[in-house]
Amino acid sequence: MGKKWELKLPPSKVKRVMHEREEVGKLAANTAPVLARATELFLVQLLRQTAASSSANRTLKSADFHRVILANQAAYGFLRPVVQLEQNEASKREAKAAPSLKRSKSDPNFLDDVSDDEGLRDSDDS
Numbered sequence: 001m002g003k004k005w006e007l008k009l010p011p012s013k014v015k016r017v018m019h020e021r022e023e024v025g026k027l028a029a030n031t032a033p034v035l036a037r038a039t040e041l042f043l044v045q046l047l048r049q050t051a052a053s054s055s056a057n058r059t060l061k062s063a064d065f066h067r068v069i070l071a072n073q074a075a076y077g078f079l080r081p082v083v084q085l086e087q088n089e090a091s092k093r094e095a096k097a098a099p100s101l102k103r104s105k106s107d108p109n110f111l112d113d114v115s116d117d118e119g120l121r122d123s124d125d126s
Helices: 011-019 031-053 062-071 073-097
Strands: none
Touching: 011 031, 031 062, 062 073
């Protein structure tokens, strides 16, 4: 009898993800556990490489993973589009969170940068 692995990733979840693809038909009984184990080993490898390449900080951030993925094209090249998409979304979130440079009406210099062709009239025209 074969060796039983103590899996952290449930094979039922792997099977569910696999069946989301239309081209996947029936699966042999041992397929999902084997893919669950392969996924675990892949994630352990990525985690170890990221931890080894990161600074002394014990908290790994997505940027740490991005750096390892982009540096190891042979092993993680298939993740490059995912990383680029995540980086684009992160920069959009940062842009939204950045403080606005617009001046408020309570600013004494509020009207200094507004020109007449933006709808303001001189007091003589009224």
